[in-house]
Amino acid sequence: MTGTLERRAAMAKLVAGRDDDLLVVPGLGSTTYDLAAAGDNDRNFYLWGAMGGAAMIGLGLALAQPHKRVAVITGDGEMLMGMGALATIGIQQPQNLAVIVFDNGMYGETGGQPSHTADGGIDMVSVARSCRFPTCLEVSDEAGLADLAGRLKTLEALLFARVAIMPDEPPRVLPEKEGAVLKRRFRAALGLTP
């Protein structure tokens, strides 16, 4: 089912008014651009590669920082590549992790080829439910988005959400690319020695 939510507006809504306890890991490509467009923040760890790794980076971070809230916000293609991570995370059950998939059913970065979620294909919400995510949300309208944004402000249990975005490709907003810089500023924001 093709979504109707605009991806930039959706990302902006999810991180609007964020506090210092929300740490965000976007996937490579469009979700990194979306997050950068919503406003740069030292507590964003942008990915420019490592496809399939976003959710597991989120898990390692959530386990290391149990008193912060971690949101992985990635695309359907990136999540499909690392789908085993949902099983690994489901076994670990971190209380402070949200895995959010912006699903447009296509690989935007490479020319819009259909992904496995396209046209009534693989249902990521069902996958997450099978992987024991206690809360699994299908977000397809503004009300659902507002609900998800509200949950990110407290996040008391492991959460999965599929956000049905429209297959548009807004102009790219490119954040810092130097990985060591992104790492150091992220750690410094947490009070760790860079």
Add this chain to the structure above:
Amino acid sequence: MNASPPAWPDQLFDTLKRGNIRQVGYVPDAGHSRLIARCKADPDIRDIALTTEEEGIALAAGAWLGGERAALLMQSSGVGNCINMLSLMRSCSFPLVTFITMRGEWEEFNPWQVPMGSIVEPVMKLCDAEVYRAMKPEDVPQLAERAVQKAFGEERVVAVLLSQQLIGKKVWVK
């Protein structure tokens, strides 16, 4: 075969503890079974069973972002699963220490272990990892200690290969 269990898995565990490793990712492996059991039993170590070894690379990156040290336990065949994810470590200078039990070299019964086992060392080096190889049980503690120091001191990937000669051959027909 020796009647008493080998000491090196417990020595590796002691090294992880001294190095303040808090997250240990692994895909179940016979050679690492003792070490995995020790990690699971320790309340200060989070043991994380993985579906594929590359998950452990990304896990370690996330752990370091959050201020914790992680290790990855795997078999030689797992190295091939990690290659692209290791680019994350190089791009960002993330630290990781990994202990790799080798197959495909010493009295290997299964020839399908040879193609990956035989290229582990060059592959890890190409991925910018520092590689140490333990040939004998008594090599393990010192190499492991040095690996932990180097990985977290220099923020890089360090692999310790535990040779099949050291681990002993897999018994296929009991």
